[in-house]
Amino acid sequence: MSKVPSVALLVNSPGGSPVQSNLILKRIRQLAEEKDKKVYVFCKDVAASGGYYIAVAGDEIYAAASSIIGSIGVISAGFGFEKAIEKLGVERRVYTAGTSKSMLDPFRPENPADVARLKQVQQDVHDAFIGVVKDRRAGKLTGHDDDLFNGSFWSAPKALDLGLIDGVSDVRTKMRELHGDKVRLKVVPISSGGLLSRLRRAAIDGYRVPVDISGGSLADDLVSTVEARALWSRFGL
Numbered sequence: 001m002s003k004v005p006s007v008a009l010l011v012n013s014p015g016g017s018p019v020q021s022n023l024i025l026k027r028i029r030q031l032a033e034e035k036d037k038k039v040y041v042f043c044k045d046v047a048a049s050g051g052y053y054i055a056v057a058g059d060e061i062y063a064a065a066s067s068i069i070g071s072i073g074v075i076s077a078g079f080g081f082e083k084a085i086e087k088l089g090v091e092r093r094v095y096t097a098g099t100s101k102s103m104l105d106p107f108r109p110e111n112p113a114d115v116a117r118l119k120q121v122q123q124d125v126h127d128a129f130i131g132v133v134k135d136r137r138a139g140k141l142t143g144h145d146d147d148l149f150n151g152s153f154w155s156a157p158k159a160l161d162l163g164l165i166d167g168v169s170d171v172r173t174k175m176r177e178l179h180g181d182k183v184r185l186k187v188v189p190i191s192s193g194g195l196l197s198r199l200r201r202a203a204i205d206g207y208r209v210p211v212d213i214s215g216g217s218l219a220d221d222l223v224s225t226v227e228a229r230a231l232w233s234r235f236g237l
Contacts, residue, residue, distance in 0.1 A: 001186065001188075002035070004037070004186075005037075005038075005178075005179060006037055006038045006039070006040060006175075006178065006179070007032070007037050007038070007039045007040070008040050008041075008042060008171050008174075008175060008185065009028070009039055009040065009041045009042070009057070009058060010041075010042050010044060010171065011041055011042070011043050011044065011047045011051055011054055011055045012043070012044035012045055012046060012047070012051070013046065013047065013048070013050060013051030013054065014046045014048050014049065014051060014071075014228075014231040014232050014234060014235055015048055015049030015050040015051055015071065015231055016049075016050040016051075016231070017050060018050060018053065018074070018125050018128070018129060020050070021050035021051075021053035021054050022053065022128075022132070024054050024057070025053060025054055025056065025057040025132065028054075028057035028058075029057055032057075032059075038059050038060075039057065039058045039059050040058055040059065040060050040061075040062065040171075040174065040175075040178075041054075041055045041056075041057065041058030041060070041061045041062065042062050042063070042169075042170065042171040042174070043055060043061065043062070043063035043064070043067045043069060043156070043165070044064070044067065045067065045068065045235075046067065046068045046069075046232070046235050047061075047063065047067065047068070047069055048068055048069065048070055048071035048153050048235060049071040049072070049073065049075075049231075052069060052070060052071065052072060052133075052164070053129060053132065053133075055069075056132060056133055056136035056137060057136070060166040060167070061164070061165040061166050062165060062166060062167045062168065062169045062170070062171075062174055063156035063159065063165050063168060063169075064156060064168070064170060065155070065156050065157060065168050066155060066156070067155070067156045067159075068153050068154070068155065068235045069153060069154055069155070069156060069159035069164055069165060070148075070152060070153035070154050070159060070164060071151055071152070071153040071234075071235075072129060072130065072133060072148060072149045072150075072151065073126060073129075073149070073150065073151025074122040074123075074125045074126045074129070075122075075151070076118060076122060078104065078106055079106055080106055080109075080110060081106050081107050082106075082107055082108055082109050085107055092105075092107045092108060094108070100114075100117070103117065103118075104118060126149070129149075130145075130149050133148075133149075137163060137164065140163040140166070141162065141163040141164070142161065142162055142163040143161075143162035143163065143164075147162070148162060148164070153235065156168050171185065172185065
């Protein structure tokens with residue numbers, strides 16, 4: 001498909017690893033420059049946090065009116081079980097080489113120094129995220145940094161006002177505007193990695209395309225599903 005005039009990238013993600021998001025963004029930009037293609041991103045239900053990180057790889061970003069956009073921040077969540085195991089009469093035994101090796105252990109009382117260290121790491125990651133957004137959306141952002149980068153998220157019309165996206169539209173409508181009514185959209189499927197990968201599918205604009213789960217075990221898949229569900233629930237979905 002080397003002769004296609006442009007690439008439409010559909011993003012539907014509530015977030016994930018900032019490292020993976022950055023790698024995907026870089027690969028998209030490398031390919032766009034190598035193949036001299038313009039990339040249009042279309043946000044589905046959600047393009048938030050790591051999902052928005054990937055979205056800014058596009059030369060232009062569009063979203064449906066009810067899409068959720070933003071959440072430019074970093075989050076870490078967990079539980080503290082030290083009182084629970086105390087009531088059960090369980091003794092926690094941890095042996096480390098390195099004074100910080102057991103930091104943030106959920107079975108030990110919270111250590112202020114550990115929390116401060118975590119917050120510094122989060123700030124470093126957040127600063128990198130902000131830098132990518134400012135670079136990719138240079139000259140388009142209209143909101144104040146305190147509003148844009150505090151982890152908030154918005155519907156598409158407000159995101160448009162803030163300069164986070166370039167318009168409210170869908171992939172078919174926009175591609176027809178750009179390339180005419182006879183434009184043909186060809187879905188590029190993800191390579192399947194096993195039986196579960198072949199069975200699990202997601203609908204994208206009426207197409208059925210496979211979603212790769214990397215051939216992990218059923219237990220790993222279940223954990224991933226729970227984690228994903230928790231991410232989606234943050235946006236009321």
